[in-house]
Amino acid sequence: CINGARLWDSLMTLARIGGTEKGGVNRLALTELDKEGRHLFVQWAKDIGCTIRVDELGNIFARREGQDPQLPPVMTGSHIDTQPTGGKFDGNYGVLAGLEVLRTLNDLQIRTRAPLEVVVWTNEEGSRFVPVMMGSGVYVGAFSAQTALHSTDTKGISVAAALADIGYDGAVPCRATPVKSYFEAHIEQGPVLERRSHTIGVVTGALGQRWYDVQVQGVESHAGTTPMELRRDALLPAMRIMNEVNEIGRRYGEDGRGTVGWVDVYPNSRNVIPGRVRFSVDLRALTDDDLSAMSADFQRYCDAMADTYQVQIHAEEVVYFPPQAFAAAQVAAVEKNAARLGYGHSRLVSGAGHDAVYLARICPAAMIFIPCKDGISHNEIEDALPEHVEAGCNVLLHCMLDEAGV
Amino acid sequence: CINGARLWDSLMTLARIGGTEKGGVNRLALTELDKEGRHLFVQWAKDIGCTIRVDELGNIFARREGQDPQLPPVMTGSHIDTQPTGGKFDGNYGVLAGLEVLRTLNDLQIRTRAPLEVVVWTNEEGSRFVPVMMGSGVYVGAFSAQTALHSTDTKGISVAAALADIGYDGAVPCRATPVKSYFEAHIEQGPVLERRSHTIGVVTGALGQRWYDVQVQGVESHAGTTPMELRRDALLPAMRIMNEVNEIGRRYGEDGRGTVGWVDVYPNSRNVIPGRVRFSVDLRALTDDDLSAMSADFQRYCDAMADTYQVQIHAEEVVYFPPQAFAAAQVAAVEKNAARLGYGHSRLVSGAGHDAVYLARICPAAMIFIPCKDGISHNEIEDALPEHVEAGCNVLLHCMLDEAGV
Ligand SMILES: NC(=O)NCCC(=O)O
Ligand SMILES: NC(=O)NCCC(=O)O
Numbered sequence: 001c002i003n004g005a006r007l008w009d010s011l012m013t014l015a016r017i018g019g020t021e022k023g024g025v026n027r028l029a030l031t032e033l034d035k036e037g038r039h040l041f042v043q044w045a046k047d048i049g050c051t052i053r054v055d056e057l058g059n060i061f062a063r064r065e066g067q068d069p070q071l072p073p074v075m076t077g078s079h080i081d082t083q084p085t086g087g088k089f090d091g092n093y094g095v096l097a098g099l100e101v102l103r104t105l106n107d108l109q110i111r112t113r114a115p116l117e118v119v120v121w122t123n124e125e126g127s128r129f130v131p132v133m134m135g136s137g138v139y140v141g142a143f144s145a146q147t148a149l150h151s152t153d154t155k156g157i158s159v160a161a162a163l164a165d166i167g168y169d170g171a172v173p174c175r176a177t178p179v180k181s182y183f184e185a186h187i188e189q190g191p192v193l194e195r196r197s198h199t200i201g202v203v204t205g206a207l208g209q210r211w212y213d214v215q216v217q218g219v220e221s222h223a224g225t226t227p228m229e230l231r232r233d234a235l236l237p238a239m240r241i242m243n244e245v246n247e248i249g250r251r252y253g254e255d256g257r258g259t260v261g262w263v264d265v266y267p268n269s270r271n272v273i274p275g276r277v278r279f280s281v282d283l284r285a286l287t288d289d290d291l292s293a294m295s296a297d298f299q300r301y302c303d304a305m306a307d308t309y310q311v312q313i314h315a316e317e318v319v320y321f322p323p324q325a326f327a328a329a330q331v332a333a334v335e336k337n338a339a340r341l342g343y344g345h346s347r348l349v350s351g352a353g354h355d356a357v358y359l360a361r362i363c364p365a366a367m368i369f370i371p372c373k374d375g376i377s378h379n380e381i382e383d384a385l386p387e388h389v390e391a392g393c394n395v396l397l398h399c400m401l402d403e404a405g406v
Numbered sequence: 407c408i409n410g411a412r413l414w415d416s417l418m419t420l421a422r423i424g425g426t427e428k429g430g431v432n433r434l435a436l437t438e439l440d441k442e443g444r445h446l447f448v449q450w451a452k453d454i455g456c457t458i459r460v461d462e463l464g465n466i467f468a469r470r471e472g473q474d475p476q477l478p479p480v481m482t483g484s485h486i487d488t489q490p491t492g493g494k495f496d497g498n499y500g501v502l503a504g505l506e507v508l509r510t511l512n513d514l515q516i517r518t519r520a521p522l523e524v525v526v527w528t529n530e531e532g533s534r535f536v537p538v539m540m541g542s543g544v545y546v547g548a549f550s551a552q553t554a555l556h557s558t559d560t561k562g563i564s565v566a567a568a569l570a571d572i573g574y575d576g577a578v579p580c581r582a583t584p585v586k587s588y589f590e591a592h593i594e595q596g597p598v599l600e601r602r603s604h605t606i607g608v609v610t611g612a613l614g615q616r617w618y619d620v621q622v623q624g625v626e627s628h629a630g631t632t633p634m635e636l637r638r639d640a641l642l643p644a645m646r647i648m649n650e651v652n653e654i655g656r657r658y659g660e661d662g663r664g665t666v667g668w669v670d671v672y673p674n675s676r677n678v679i680p681g682r683v684r685f686s687v688d689l690r691a692l693t694d695d696d697l698s699a700m701s702a703d704f705q706r707y708c709d710a711m712a713d714t715y716q717v718q719i720h721a722e723e724v725v726y727f728p729p730q731a732f733a734a735a736q737v738a739a740v741e742k743n744a745a746r747l748g749y750g751h752s753r754l755v756s757g758a759g760h761d762a763v764y765l766a767r768i769c770p771a772a773m774i775f776i777p778c779k780d781g782i783s784h785n786e787i788e789d790a791l792p793e794h795v796e797a798g799c800n801v802l803l804h805c806m807l808d809e810a811g812v
Contacts, residue, residue, distance in 0.1 A: 190631025207630060211676060222783060223665035223688045224613060224757035225596025228656045230781075235666055236652055239645040246642055250634045259629035260641055261678045263671045270617060270667045270686040271758075272784070280676040282629045351630035352677075375636075377628060378678070 002397050003107070004390030007100040011389070014040060014080065014096065015088035024380025025088055029081035029123035029134075030058065030162035037080045038168060041120055044099055048106050050118075054170030056145055058122040058163045059135040064102050066115035066404065072178035074112070074404040075363075076101065076396060077119030078186060078355060079135075083127050087382020089187045089372065089389075095120050097185040097393040101400055112404035114180050121355045122168075128153045129162075136355035138174045140362045145174050179363035181330055181403045184356035185392045186367060187384055191375030192348050199391045200338040200345035201369030204331055206357040207255060207284040207349060208291040208323035214241065214302065217312040220267060220275025231273055235265065237305035237313065238277035244301045245281050248294050255349055256294065257284035281315070286349060288322055324357045327364030330399070334366050337398040343391050368395050408803050409513070410796030413506040417795070420446060420486065420502065421494035430786025431494055435487035435529035435540075436464065436568035443486045444574060447526055450505055454512050456524075460576030462551055464528040464569045465541040470508050472521035472810060478584035480518070480809040481769075482507065482802060483525030484592060484761060485541075489533050493788020495593045495778060495795075501526055503591040503799040507806055518810035520586050527761045528574075534559045535568075542761035544580045546768045551580050585769035587736055587809045590762035591798045592773060593790055597781030598754050605797045606744040606751035607775030610737055612763040613661060613690040613755060614697040614729035620647065620708065623718040626673060626681025637679055641671065643711035643719065644683035650707045651687050654700050661755055662700065663690035687721070692755060694728055730763045733770030736805070740772050743804040749797050774801050 017036045018027030027033040038060060042052055045062035053061040063073065078094025098118035105112070121139075126132025129151045131143065138148050149160040163169040188194075193201050218234030242260045249258025262280040281298065285291040299315060306313040331347075338345035350357070350367060359365045370392040373383035423442045424433030433439040444466060448458055451468035459467040469479065484500025504524035511518070527545075532538025535557045537549065544551050555566040569575040594600075599607050624640030648666045655664025668686040687704065691697040705721060712719040737753075744751035756763070756773060765771045776798040779789035 188631065189628050190633075191627075191636050192631075192633070195636075209630070220785075221597075221781060222595050222758060223663060223667055224615070224690055224759070225594065225598075225783070226663075226757070226781065227596075227598070227660060228652070228663065229660075230597050230601075233652070233665075235648060235669070239648050242641060242645050243649075246634070246639070254633060254635075257629060257632075257634065259639075259677070259679055261629055261671075261676045261680060262674050263641070263669060263680075265667075265669045268668050271665070271688050272667045273665055274667060282677055284630055351632070352628060353630070375627060375632065377631075379626075 002100050002104045002390065002393045004386060006103065007096060007393055008386050008389060010096045010099065011088060011092060014092055018082065020380055022380040024382065025082045025086050026084050027082045028084060028128045029125065030128065030159065030166055032166065034081055035166035038120065041080065041095065045118065048103055050102065053172055054168055055172040055174040056170055057135045057138050057148060057174040058168035058170065059139060059174060060120040062118045064116045067111055067113045069115060071114040072180045073115040073117040074180045074400050075117045075119060075182045076184060076400060077121060078184050079121045079124030081123055081125050083125050083378045085380050087377060087379060089382055089384050090189065090377050091124055093187060093389065094185045097396050100393050101397045104397060110406055112401065112406055114404040116400060116404060124355055129159050133353055133355055133358055136358040139176050140358045141176065142358060176362045182356060182359040182363050182365040183330065183396055183399050184354060184367045185396045186354060186369060187372040187377060188369040188375070189352055189372060189377035193369060193371040194375060196346055197344060198346050199343040199370065199388055200395055202331060202335045202338060202345055202347045203326060203350050203367035203369055204347050205323065205325040205349055206353060207257065207286060207351050208288055209319060209321040209353065210283045210291055210295050210317060211319035212281040212315045213318050214279050214281055214313065214315045216277045218275055221273045223271040223273055226273060232311055233273045234277045234311055235274040237309040237311055238279060240305050241302055242279060245298065248283065248297050252285050252290045252294055255286040256290065257351060284351060286323055291323065321353055324360050326360055326366045330364045330366035333399050333402055334368050334395060337395045341394055368392050408506050408510045408796065408799045410792060412509065413502060413799055414792050414795060416502045416505065417494060417498060420498055424488065426786055428786040430788065431488045431492050432490050433488045434490060434534045435531065436534065436565065436572055438572065440487055441572035444526065447486065447501065451524065454509055456508065459578055460574055461578040461580040462576055463541045463544050463554060463580040464574035464576065465545060465580060466526040468524045470522045473517055473519045475521060477520040478586040479521040479523040480586045480806050481523045481525060481588045482590060482806060483527060484590055485527045485530030487529055487531050489531055489784045491786050493783060493785060495788055495790050496595065496783050497530055499593060499795065500591045503802050506799050507803045510803060516812055518807065518812055520810040522806060522810060530761055535565050539759055539761055539764055542764040545582050546764045547582065548764060582768045588762060588765040588769050588771040589736065589802055589805050590760060590773045591802045592760060592775060593778040593783060594775040594781070595758055595778060595783035599775060599777040600781060602752055603750060604752050605749040605776065605794055606801055608737060608741045608744060608751055608753045609732060609756050609773035609775055610753050611729065611731040611755055612759060613663065613692060613757050614694055615725060615727040615759065616689045616697055616701050616723060617725035618687040618721045619724050620685050620687055620719065620721045622683045624681055627679050629677040629679055632679060638717055639679045640683045640717055641680040643715040643717055644685060646711050647708055648685060651704065654689065654703050658691050658696045658700055661692040662696065663757060690757060692729055697729065727759060730766050732766055732772045736770045736772035739805050739808055740774055740801060743801045747800055774798050
């Protein structure tokens with residue numbers, strides 16, 4: 001079994017880098033603070049005899065050699081960049097749980113047959129640079145290293161420049177080499193496990209996502225002098241569509257999601273009828289068929305509203321992630337080990353994207369979720385219980401041992 | 407008859423002070439540009455022999471003495487402050503139409519029995535300082551001079567300081583003295599006259615207004631990981647209320663209005679379920695009974711939505727103007743003179759607030775509307791036809807002559 005106190009201590013130590021007054025962490029990708037966090041991880045990994053490899057995207061691979069160095073490694077990892085008002089666990093937990101697995105194997109003087117690698121993926125959050133899940137995305141070939149390196153933050157600083165600044169512009173190309181399997185431990189970031197009073201979530205896959213930018217163009221005019229029947233209020237059809245997005249989310253089973261998170265009204269003045277409303281739409285589903293059907297429902301509804309209200313409505317797709325099932329054998333391994341260790345557990349699907357979702361494109365992958373308090377994440381008050389943190393890491397240890405062999 | 411070309415020329419000359427590239431005017435209340443505009447008006451008024459009085463709120467009264475200086479004056483006026491993206495006509499037309507009436511009487515060497523006064527009311531627009539219609543509001547006692555003078559702009563500059571800066575902090579107390587009657591010429595700022603192909607709008611009164619700030623407090627959470635049935639999305643009840651505000655506007659006859667112009671979503675991130683939504687509500691009606699009924703409908707609906715969605719909803723009233731009927735005799739005078747001069751005309755109600763609406767509290771008042779292009783106002787493309795500008799001023803001339811006597 002792993003050392004829960006040591007893992008907790010490492011989490012709290014890393015959380016001090018960029019720690020906020022409210023107990024959260026503000027450590028954006030490729031900043032000075034990210035550099036400090038990376039240095040700490042690298043030092044800890046070297047302390048237990050790992051070799052370090054940094055690729056051109058700044059992904060850090062800490063390797064514990066196997067009895068047979070020719071075998072593809074069993075990999076784990078996550079990210080240590082955070083949201084500007086992020087928490088201590090999102091990402092950091094997956095990285096430090098991997099490190100704790102290696103520390104435990106050192107303690108127990110176990111040498112696995114296959115090598116083990118713990119990876120810190122660059123810029124998972126996408127707060128400072130888009131696309132999100134950048135390091136793992138390039139690694140699996142979802143988009144090119146050049147696309148990623150040329151991406152700039154709001155100040156115009158590129159990923160390439162930021163990597164050079166913090167000295168994590170590695171020489172190794174960012175391209176997948178054979179991986180035996182990939183496991184990632186993560187807080188659930190949702191309320192399901194807590195509601196079920198389960199310690200371990202056996203993640204069967206991740207929802208597909210389609211995101212849209214919608215613009216409704218009406219005619220702005222004076223709220224007092226324009227009779228109701230002469231208005232071309234952009235807010236009315238926008239509201240109808242926003243409501244329908246929610247209905248669509250409910251129509252496609254328990255895993256369907258429909259969310260409007262961002263709204264922009266123009267000119268946004270109390271006594272001016274809105275002339276233009278823009279908003280985001282985020283649709284998620286378990287199957288690509290459902291996701292396509294949701295998207296078609298949504299687009300049809302937009303067209304109907306454009307007719308009904310005599311306004312122009314334009315919906316542009318800005319993100320598409322297909323649904324991703326995790327590998328049956330690795331999912332079963334998570335389940336088996338959770339049961340063997342006596343942890344309350346159940347299967348669930350990840351509503352959010354993770355580095356593991358990309359890794360599943362190139363190797364058998366699975367995830368281990370633990371509950372987080374009130375299902376809250378991307379928030380400074382994000383929290384998790386030490387016993388859950390320990391339990392997830394124990395499941396990770398046994399999954400990796402099973403895969404790597406002893 | 408008045409000199410249409412001279413009036414148009416004065417409008418265009420004044421519009422150059424703060425004139426924008428798009429042909430509009432940006433001349434916020436009590437700025438250097440407002441000072442220039444005021445100086446120009448004062449110079450023009452002095453040129454035709456008027457005496458000038460400036461009160462403590464900066465309201466400018468240009469007086470043309472009557473045969474009987476003891477008689478209360480017949481008054482006209484409006485404002486010359488504009489919205490930041492305002493037009494050439496809103497307010498400016500009423501002031502310069504008044505000046506043109508005096509110029510015409512000089513040309514015709516007519517001395518009226520009662521004195522005539524043309525007033526420039528301070529800060530009608532309320533863009534820089536609240537409350538709106540400040541100068542006329544204090545004049546009629548709607549709120550105190552102290553309240554107005556202590557009001558500050560976003561930089562913390564008070565009305566008192568801004569008045570002193572531009573030298574319009576007059577010595578005369580801002581308090582109504584007897585006024586025989588008040589007429590105000592104004593562009594309609596709406597589409598009704600244009601639709602009816604009428605030149606003159608005989609304004610019978612102004613809609614009452616009740617404005618609210620609404621806040622819906624739900625729980626923000628992750629758009630991917632939070633199942634639909636576990637959400638407390640603040641946007642859903644907010645949208646339902648916004649839609650109902652529109653329905654309420656339609657339910658109370660052709661003069662009912664219900665508008666949501668301002669919306670603020672928090673945290674306003676694409677993949678975060680909104681935890682808080684704030685928005686404005688603007689209800690208007692012809693009678694106070696209707697306005698109260700609309701307000702009750704709205705509040706009941708808020709309560710129902712709070713129950714249905716299990717969120718907190720708070721609606722605070724921030725503005726109340728009771729409906730204001732104009733004086734029957736003065737409205738009839740506008741109608742009679744429009745007919746006598748051969749202008750197509752019809753009665754309508756002002757959906758917007760105006761200085762005349764306050765003046766109606768202390769003296770018989772009426773308004774003369776002329777069409778504006780496409781009903782557009784508070785916009786740099788605000789426009790009006792020279793023949794309409796001339797027609798409205800002719801009606802004003804005859805109404806003032808009728809009242810003042812010759
Ligand atoms: N894990 C996570 O929060 N990913 C962000 C992208 C998403 O909304 O799924
Ligand atoms: N005339 C005018 O636009 N007044 C502003 C206040 C209102 O919305 O009625």
